[in-house]
Amino acid sequence: MPTRTIRLGIDVGGTNTDAVLMHGRDILGTNKSFTTSDVTSGVIESVERLLGDTGIPARAVGHVMIGTTQFINAFVQRRDLVQTAIVRASLPRGDGVPPLTAWPEDLLAVIGHHAFEIHGGANYDGSTYADLDERELAEVAETLRQREIGAVAVSTTYAPLRPDIEERMAAFFRAALPSVPVTLSGAVGGLGLVDRENAAVINASLAPLAQRVVKGLEDAISALGLDATLFISQNDGTLISTEEAARHPVFTCAAGPTNSIRGAAFLSGLDDAVVIDVGGTTTDVGSVTHGFPKETALPNFIGGVRTNMRMPDVLSVPLGGGTLVDLEQMSLGPASVGHRLKQEALVFGGQTLTATDVAVAAGVADLGDVASVSYLPSEAVAKAMASMASIAEGAVDRIKTSAVPVPAILVGGGHILLPDQLPGVDRIVRPRHAEVANAVGAAIATVSGRVDKLYDTAMIGRDGAVEAARQEAIATAVAAGAHPETVEIIELIELPMTHIRAGTTQIKVRAVGELDLAVDSSPAITA
Amino acid sequence: MARGAVFLGAGGGGDPYVGELFVSAQIEAGRFPRVAALDEIADDALVVSIAGMGAPTILVENLISERALLELVRRTETLHNRKVDALISIEMGGVNSMFPLGLGARLGLPVIDADGMGRAFPHLEMTSFSVYGCRASPLVLLDDLGSLVTIDVVDDRRTEELARTNVVAMGALLNGSFYPMSGADAKRTAVAGTITQTLEIGRAIREARHASADPVHALLAYLDQSGEKQHARLLFEGKIADVSHETRDGWHWGQALVRNASGDELKIDIQNEYIVARRNGRTVTVVPDIIATLDRESAEPLTAEMLRYGQRIAVVGFSAAPIMRRAEGLAVFGPRKFKLDEDFVGVEDLVTA
Numbered sequence: 046m047p048t049r050t051i052r053l054g055i056d057v058g059g060t061n062t063d064a065v066l067m068h069g070r071d072i073l074g075t076n077k078s079f080t081t082s083d084v085t086s087g088v089i090e091s092v093e094r095l096l097g098d099t100g101i102p103a104r105a106v107g108h109v110m111i112g113t114t115q116f117i118n119a120f121v122q123r124r125d126l127v128q129t130a131i132v133r134a135s136l137p138r139g140d141g142v143p144p145l146t147a148w149p150e151d152l153l154a155v156i157g158h159h160a161f162e163i164h165g166g167a168n169y170d171g172s173t174y175a176d177l178d179e180r181e182l183a184e185v186a187e188t189l190r191q192r193e194i195g196a197v198a199v200s201t202t203y204a205p206l207r208p209d210i211e212e213r214m215a216a217f218f219r220a221a222l223p224s225v226p227v228t229l230s231g232a233v234g235g236l237g238l239v240d241r242e243n244a245a246v247i248n249a250s251l252a253p254l255a256q257r258v259v260k261g262l263e264d265a266i267s268a269l270g271l272d273a274t275l276f277i278s279q280n281d282g283t284l285i286s287t288e289e290a291a292r293h294p295v296f297t298c299a300a301g302p303t304n305s306i307r308g309a310a311f312l313s314g315l316d317d318a319v320v321i322d323v324g325g326t327t328t329d330v331g332s333v334t335h336g337f338p339k340e341t342a343l344p345n346f347i348g349g350v351r352t353n354m355r356m357p358d359v360l361s362v363p364l365g366g367g368t369l370v371d372l373e374q375m376s377l378g379p380a381s382v383g384h385r386l387k388q389e390a391l392v393f394g395g396q397t398l399t400a401t402d403v404a405v406a407a408g409v410a411d412l413g414d415v416a417s418v419s420y421l422p423s424e425a426v427a428k429a430m431a432s433m434a435s436i437a438e439g440a441v442d443r444i445k446t447s448a449v450p451v452p453a454i455l456v457g458g459g460h461i462l463l464p465d466q467l468p469g470v471d472r473i474v475r476p477r478h479a480e481v482a483n484a485v486g487a488a489i490a491t492v493s494g495r496v497d498k499l500y501d502t503a504m505i506g507r508d509g510a511v512e513a514a515r516q517e518a519i520a521t522a523v524a525a526g527a528h529p530e531t532v533e534i535i536e537l538i539e540l541p542m543t544h545i546r547a548g549t550t551q552i553k554v555r556a557v558g559e560l561d562l563a564v565d566s567s568p569a570i571t572a
Numbered sequence: 573m574a575r576g577a578v579f580l581g582a583g584g585g586g587d588p589y590v591g592e593l594f595v596s597a598q599i600e601a602g603r604f605p606r607v608a609a610l611d612e613i614a615d616d617a618l619v620v621s622i623a624g625m626g627a628p629t630i631l632v633e634n635l636i637s638e639r640a641l642l643e644l645v646r647r648t649e650t651l652h653n654r655k656v657d658a659l660i661s662i663e664m665g666g667v668n669s670m671f672p673l674g675l676g677a678r679l680g681l682p683v684i685d686a687d688g689m690g691r692a693f694p695h696l697e698m699t700s701f702s703v704y705g706c707r708a709s710p711l712v713l714l715d716d717l718g719s720l721v722t723i724d725v726v727d728d729r730r731t732e733e734l735a736r737t738n739v740v741a742m743g744a745l746l747n748g749s750f751y752p753m754s755g756a757d758a759k760r761t762a763v764a765g766t767i768t769q770t771l772e773i774g775r776a777i778r779e780a781r782h783a784s785a786d787p788v789h790a791l792l793a794y795l796d797q798s799g800e801k802q803h804a805r806l807l808f809e810g811k812i813a814d815v816s817h818e819t820r821d822g823w824h825w826g827q828a829l830v831r832n833a834s835g836d837e838l839k840i841d842i843q844n845e846y847i848v849a850r851r852n853g854r855t856v857t858v859v860p861d862i863i864a865t866l867d868r869e870s871a872e873p874l875t876a877e878m879l880r881y882g883q884r885i886a887v888v889g890f891s892a893a894p895i896m897r898r899a900e901g902l903a904v905f906g907p908r909k910f911k912l913d914e915d916f917v918g919v920e921d922l923v924t925a
Contacts, residue, residue: 135635137639137640137716137718138635138637138716138717139634139635139636140638141594141597141635141638141641141674142590142593146593146600147592147596147597147600169629169630169633174717203633237632237633238632238635239632239635240632339882443869551629
């Protein structure tokens with residue numbers, strides 16, 4: 046086995062920490078362990094067991110890819126967030142919609158209500174309508190110091206076109222408050238000031254936690270004796286560096302479902318399919334087109350806050366291995382015993398009838414003590430199995446992009462709950478290693494580059510504008526670590542604008558490429 | 573209410589999101605909008621329409637300047653040499669349904685439960701106000717940075733052209749005070765009860781979702797019963813097979829194609845708003861009647877800009893207010909004004925219940 050060409054994929058979920066070792070397209074071993082509250086010890090344990098089981102030496106691992114739901118969980122549960130300020134340069138524009146308008150009360154109670162508006166900003170053509178007011182900046186910095194603010198977000202009008210304005214603001218705060226992390230709205234979102242600014246505030250509130258978590262993961266990797274480059278999965282299934290993840294945790298919020306969709310596609314060899322991930326509490330249904338998860342076109346909400354983050358289009362329905370079943374009422378869920386399945390399910394000696402028990406009674410799963418569920422009436426069991434299938438069928442129907450039947454890939458620990466046929470699906474595929482599809486998704490991740498800007502088509506022509514956007518997206522992907530020869534454009538959207546003098550067009554482009562393994566693994570080969 | 577405004581926006585009018593936040597910000601500051609019925613307004617009151625004019629894509633960055641709106645009212649009062657007594661929306665569809673509410677809350681002025689369209693239209697003169705004798709001007713246009721233009725033109729079609737030229741020249745987004753009228757004029761020319769209607773549309777969808785009922789059917793049931801003169805029809809259910817957009821002459825043109833499992837198709841033509849829906853080539857709803865696209869599951873109304881390939885939608889046809897369907901109105905915003913080679917027929921006569 047060549048040195049340091051093995052990849053370690055890890056998915057840290059709310060219940061399970063999954064790990065997989067891969068070489069090229071081959072899976073060398075997998076492990077599923079419980080997530081620990083400190084995360085780090087669970088990761089160390091899972092990886093130690095995996096290395097022990099496979100006999101692969103730690104030094105053979107060259108790349109570690111981690112997907113984690115910790116940041117989204119922290120934000121949704123309002124924990125580990127710091128007092129966060131938002132400073133917007135837009136005056137005299139925008140005062141009718143101040144920062145943090147319509148934010149949930151319980152969230153503001155945790156991060157504080159520290160919203161500031163100062164003069165400055167750019168027009169849609171990139172010209173300045175008001176100079177950034179340095180005196181106001183200094184006053185705000187003094188207030189932030191007095192309030193002992195833990196993180197700062199800065200925003201301005203048309204930041205994607207004029208990053209320099211926010212860069213000046215950030216430089217000012219970094220100089221005035223050296224220990225406080227600063228998030229720039231233009232670095233986390235596209236056009237749409239409020240949604241972009243919201244994403245920046247979410248990010249800033251998580252930044253100190255992200256620094257600690259990423260440090261913890263780095264420590265875990267070195268404690269394991271791994272001499273490997275560490276990457277973190279982001280929402281679109283591509284990878285970012287640990288420095289980038291520590292700076293922009295908001296990019297990792299939806300990595301869990303994305304990794305499971307991409308892992309399912311990889312394991313099954315299908316590039317276009319519906320993916321059904323049956324966990325302990327919920328079933329997440331998404332779809333993969335051309336090997337990538339389909340994303341939502343609509344604005345989305347993170348913990349009650351609207352953003353324009355790119356997110357996979359995933360529908361969660363309450364169906365999992367731990368879902369409570371009442372055969373008399375013939376009702377399913379939405380409650381679940383969750384990670385206490387091993388203690389509470391009948392087949393494991395518990396007192397609660399769960400979806401897993403029904404599957405065992407129906408004879409589709411062989412788990413625990415079959416005799417403990419043999420008293421269940423077979424007619425009611427068959428009915429319950431049919432209701433589970435119909436819950437999944439409904440979700441699949443809402444996610445599918447056409448009426449044509451497509452294959453469905455079943456993954457996750459609870460995939461046994463579903464039958465081998467579903468209406469609207471031409472076949473069901475249960476790939477090998479389906480239970481760790483999300484860790485596989487992390488291990489096979491690629492890197493991407495994105496552009497979302499306004500282009501003046503009157504000046505450079507429509508073709509010139511599209512070409513400029515393509516080149517910028519490719520350059521961004523290569524800078525993120527993609528091998529230049531593998532980069533391709535996988536998405537290009539043009540949105541013409543009304544009421545504007547000349548042809549101005551908003552162009553969104555996404556370029557994706559394979560991780561450039563040669564560049565990353567060559568410098569430090571250990572003997 | 574924002575949901576109802578997108579519905580009545582008939583695909584256009586812009587996403588009311590930014591306007592909704594403007595109203596939210598007023599409420600968070602303890603200032604609540606006050607909605608007044610038409611008959612609560614004195615006949616000699618001065619009523620004006622406050623609206624944004626320009627590109628929705630600019631609005632999401634520039635947002636709303638409260639100072640500029642206050643200045644706009646001040647300059648309007650200077651022009652008429654008297655206080656403004658009440659505000660009214662030009663169009664109940666989209667973001668312009670929200671401007672008067674937020675500003676009314678800020679100033680403590682009543683907002684009239686009525687508007688000039690009962691929907692959204694692309695042109696300033698396409699209002700019941702204009703059709704029944706009110707003039708859009710003298711009007712005041714003001715940008716967020718303090719530049720002001722006053723337009724006073726006899727013909728509202730010319731007013732539209734001049735206002736539009738100024739919008740393009742002044743940064744693609746302006747605020748304006750249009751259609752200065754008396755309370756008596758408002759009673760005679762406005763489409764009554766439309767704020768209530770947007771609230772009720774939003775409520776029908778919300779309550780059906782809470783009751784786990786089908787929100788599309790709940791909404792249809794509400795709309796079809798909301799008066800003998802109001803008719804709603806489910807035109808189609810299916811998935812979007814294609815959407816095209818292009819900008820020409822400052823307008824958003826396009827077409828959306830929806831297909832169902834049996835191979836039937838519905839084509840919707842877009843000229844800023846949805847202007848005609850044809851099922852397998854046969855017209856099922858045409859302007860000024862309202863065509864609305866809804867997410868099939870949640871009944872969330874979608875603007876034309878939100879439509880994407882693969883979305884599962886329901887398409888609903890809804891009769892325009894009677895005042896909008898008379899011959900005088902059809903001459904200004906009937907099918908032929910959108911270069912369609914057909915006459916207006918109401919949705920209730922095109923599609924049987």
